[in-house]
Amino acid sequence: MADTMGHSATATRNTRLALGFCLLAIAPQIFELIWSIGTIFGWGIGRGPAAVVTSHAAALLAGAPSAIFGSFGGGAKKASSEVLLALIYSYPLFVVAILTLFMTIRSAQDYVGGVVLMAVALFALWAGSDLQGMRGFSFGAGTAPRMFGGLLVALSAGIALTGLLTDGPAMAHYSWRGPLFVMAAILFFALAIRPLGLVVTAFASFMIAATGSHETRWLEAAIVGACLTLGCAILFPYVLGLPMPMFPRFLIQ
Amino acid sequence: MDIFANLAHGFAVALSPINLLMCLIGALVGTLVGVLPGIGTIATVAMLLPITFGLPPVGALIMLAGIYYGAQYGGSTTSILVNIPGEATSVVTAIDGHQMAKQGRAGPALAIAAIGSFFAGCVATVLIAILGAPLTKLALAFGPAEYFSLMVLGLIFAVVLAKGSVLKAIAMIVFGLLLSMVGSDIETGASRMAFNIPELADGLGFATVAMGVFGFAEIIRNLDHGAEMNRDLVQQKITGLMPTRKDLADSTPPILRGTVLGSILGILPGGGAVIASFAAYTLEKKLARNPSRFGRGAIEGVAGPESANNAAAQTSFIPLLTLGIPPNAVMALMVGAMTIHGIVPGPQVMQKQPDLVWGMIASMWIGNLMLIIINLPLVGIWVRLLRVPYRLMFPSIVIFCAIGIYSVNNAPVDVILAGVFGLVGYWLIKHDFEPAPLLLGMVLGPLMEENLRRALLISRGDWSVFLTRPLSAVLLAIAASLLVLTVLPVLRAKRDEVFTESEN
Numbered sequence: 001m002a003d004t005m006g007h008s009a010t011a012t013r014n015t016r017l018a019l020g021f022c023l024l025a026i027a028p029q030i031f032e033l034i035w036s037i038g039t040i041f042g043w044g045i046g047r048g049p050a051a052v053v054t055s056h057a058a059a060l061l062a063g064a065p066s067a068i069f070g071s072f073g074g075g076a077k078k079a080s081s082e083v084l085l086a087l088i089y090s091y092p093l094f095v096v097a098i099l100t101l102f103m104t105i106r107s108a109q110d111y112v113g114g115v116v117l118m119a120v121a122l123f124a125l126w127a128g129s130d131l132q133g134m135r136g137f138s139f140g141a142g143t144a145p146r147m148f149g150g151l152l153v154a155l156s157a158g159i160a161l162t163g164l165l166t167d168g169p170a171m172a173h174y175s176w177r178g179p180l181f182v183m184a185a186i187l188f189f190a191l192a193i194r195p196l197g198l199v200v201t202a203f204a205s206f207m208i209a210a211t212g213s214h215e216t217r218w219l220e221a222a223i224v225g226a227c228l229t230l231g232c233a234i235l236f237p238y239v240l241g242l243p244m245p246m247f248p249r250f251l252i253q
Numbered sequence: 254m255d256i257f258a259n260l261a262h263g264f265a266v267a268l269s270p271i272n273l274l275m276c277l278i279g280a281l282v283g284t285l286v287g288v289l290p291g292i293g294t295i296a297t298v299a300m301l302l303p304i305t306f307g308l309p310p311v312g313a314l315i316m317l318a319g320i321y322y323g324a325q326y327g328g329s330t331t332s333i334l335v336n337i338p339g340e341a342t343s344v345v346t347a348i349d350g351h352q353m354a355k356q357g358r359a360g361p362a363l364a365i366a367a368i369g370s371f372f373a374g375c376v377a378t379v380l381i382a383i384l385g386a387p388l389t390k391l392a393l394a395f396g397p398a399e400y401f402s403l404m405v406l407g408l409i410f411a412v413v414l415a416k417g418s419v420l421k422a423i424a425m426i427v428f429g430l431l432l433s434m435v436g437s438d439i440e441t442g443a444s445r446m447a448f449n450i451p452e453l454a455d456g457l458g459f460a461t462v463a464m465g466v467f468g469f470a471e472i473i474r475n476l477d478h479g480a481e482m483n484r485d486l487v488q489q490k491i492t493g494l495m496p497t498r499k500d501l502a503d504s505t506p507p508i509l510r511g512t513v514l515g516s517i518l519g520i521l522p523g524g525g526a527v528i529a530s531f532a533a534y535t536l537e538k539k540l541a542r543n544p545s546r547f548g549r550g551a552i553e554g555v556a557g558p559e560s561a562n563n564a565a566a567q568t569s570f571i572p573l574l575t576l577g578i579p580p581n582a583v584m585a586l587m588v589g590a591m592t593i594h595g596i597v598p599g600p601q602v603m604q605k606q607p608d609l610v611w612g613m614i615a616s617m618w619i620g621n622l623m624l625i626i627i628n629l630p631l632v633g634i635w636v637r638l639l640r641v642p643y644r645l646m647f648p649s650i651v652i653f654c655a656i657g658i659y660s661v662n663n664a665p666v667d668v669i670l671a672g673v674f675g676l677v678g679y680w681l682i683k684h685d686f687e688p689a690p691l692l693l694g695m696v697l698g699p700l701m702e703e704n705l706r707r708a709l710l711i712s713r714g715d716w717s718v719f720l721t722r723p724l725s726a727v728l729l730a731i732a733a734s735l736l737v738l739t740v741l742p743v744l745r746a747k748r749d750e751v752f753t754e755s756e757n
Binding site for chain 2: 109110112113116117120121124127128131132136137138139140141142143144145148149151152155156158159162169171172173174175177178179182183185186187189190191193194198202205206207209210212213215216217220221224225228232236243244
């Protein structure tokens with residue numbers, strides 16, 4: 001009984017892992033889609049969401065397969081960047097995701113670590129695919145990135161294999177609260193330091209970051225945050241002479 | 254004697270009142286900024302770099318060297334007290350140093366770190382003076398192939414001495430190499446893997462990645478555990494700031510061993526100081542009669558690595574001054590500073606600017622002396638930092654880190670990138686990857702690629718050049734044998750495990 005239960009548990013986890021890898025396989029496309037939403041409101045430059053969806057869908061479903069089979073016929077036409085992304089990045093990861101379904105994973109920590117690192121390496125290979133390769137015996141701009149990218153694919157495959165062949169720790173527990181609020185504080189700092197100045201930004205970021213721990217006492221945090229802001233406002237611009245805006249831009253003007 | 258004449262000349266330069274003042278200011282400011290949690294050596298040097306721009310070259314470099322030592326000492330202070338290593342070299346110090354602090358022995362830990370660093374600094378200064386000139390001659394025999402092989406050796410050292418899986422350590426190095434290739438290509442100027450983001454055109458900064466992977470990632474990870482591990486620390490009474498006679502007796506041999514090991518490893522390019530502190534810790538643990546004490550507040554675990562990393566930090570000036578290779582991120586910043594002052598580091602610096610080189614070497618010793626004088630009385634003040642609870646400490650660290658990164662280039666994008674690398678670092682920790690080799694790969698990446706390309710261009714694309722040139726072949730052979738020696742026991746252990754399993 002226990003055995004079957006254990007088996008079904010690994011099976012469900014494998015399905016979830018495989019789904020996760022599928023999501024990872026189209027992560028760059030999704031990222032571009034989210035990014036492109038901004039163009040509706042006129043932020044940034046680039047294609048609109050509709051164009052992004054159609055071009056990537058076409059590349060994933062039609063362009064890449066035809067590139068694989070068509071290359072035997074007349075492969076003279078240069079593949080577009082979306083098709084290359086599908087070929088170099090997405091397809092290998094889909095294959096890994098499908099393989100995952102049939103594997104017994106003995107160390108999820110190593111296996112997932114290896115696969116994600118492989119995704120990073122494949123992504124780097126795609127990012128460097130537009131660069132010139134070897135010219136005769138001299139290196140082009142793309143030779144070294146391709147070399148090390150390929151090496152990283154091999155090494156990460158090795159790590160994933162270790163996760164299949166040897167026993168090791170399972171996935172570690174991730175918490176969301178700390179990372180979320182610390183990242184929010186960092187992001188706020190980066191976006192606000194220019195327009196709002198050091199004083200407002202430092203205090204607000206302090207309070208956002210403080211939310212990341214569940215034992216923050218608000219009054220205490222506010223007092224410390226204020227003192228810290230004062231200290232930073234004296235230390236960095238005056239004592240160290242770093243050029244930094246102090247107060248919000250709209251107040252100065 | 255040539256060496257002593259040179260050293261005397263150096264001391265004459267360094268002891269001039271103005272340069273003495275520069276050294277003092279550098280050491281003091283370096284310590285003060287370096288002690289801010291989350292702002293490690295790299296960020297401190299990067300932040301303080303601009304204040305040296307207006308000075309004459311000799312004064313500027315002397316001040317920078319002072320900042321460097323000050324920052325390094327300040328960095329170990331924070332890693333002992335708040336367990337946040339600002340950079341790779343103090344990761345090891347944090348293991349036992351922070352345990353000592355928890356037991357109320359923060360004072361002795363800090364004092365031993367200072368004393369060990371001072372002793373190591375003295376030895377290393379003499380070593381630089383002796384080895385500097387002969388190594389410059391050796392440097393002339395170094396072609397691109399030899400440089401490349403030397404860097405491979407340095408990276409392999411990092412793998413050998415890293416803890417955990419060899420495969421993962423190598424993967425981290427290659428990941429670092431890949432990251433170093435983001436930005437403009439050195440030869441063709443083509444933009445590589447930058448996705449048309451203008452801020453990436455210059456490449457990813459070391460300080461940005463280091464701060465993300467070590468600073469932010471560490472904070473996030475600490476939040477995972479909640480603050481319970483820090484709570485017991487606050488109530489502890491802090492007893493005795495000065496080390497006892499027994500502490501001194503216990504730490505003398507580790508200091509000596511650490512100094513020797515650090516001096517040797519520092520000369521190798523490839524983050525000498527990082528490797529040295531890890532190696533010294535491993536050595537002390539292997540030599541100890543009772544290894545289980547390590548990780549629970551053994552003073553040897555502070556004394557050995559601290560002296561090793563200081564010795565290595567100092568001897569790592571040797572490859573910089575003789576070969577022009579920056580062996581670690583801070584040295585890379587030093588190269589930047591030198592270039593701003595119109596000095597190209599390399600074999601010719603020693604002959605062309607003896608004032609600068611020997612003045613700087615002498616000022617290192619003076620800087621170390623100043624550090625011990627400044628810091629021993631301040632130990633009591635630093636220890637008070639321990640009483641700040643983590644729930645207030647960590648948002649402050651986030652702010653300091655953010656300001657630190659922002660001030661390096663005045664670029665908000667750098668702060669966001671550091672945040673992203675913070676998440677990457679958190680993920681790496683969760684999957685048991687070590688971030689230190691990644692940083693090494695990043696530091697050495699551009700140089701490795703450049704020399705690889707140059708070597709192959711000269712040999713007309715013939716890869717055998719790395720094996721046919723004797724010096725390069727020897728270096729690669731050492732690297733290969735080191736790697737084999739490391740992998741063999743692992744394989745055997747794996748096989749043993751398999752056997753015990755099948756027996757069950």
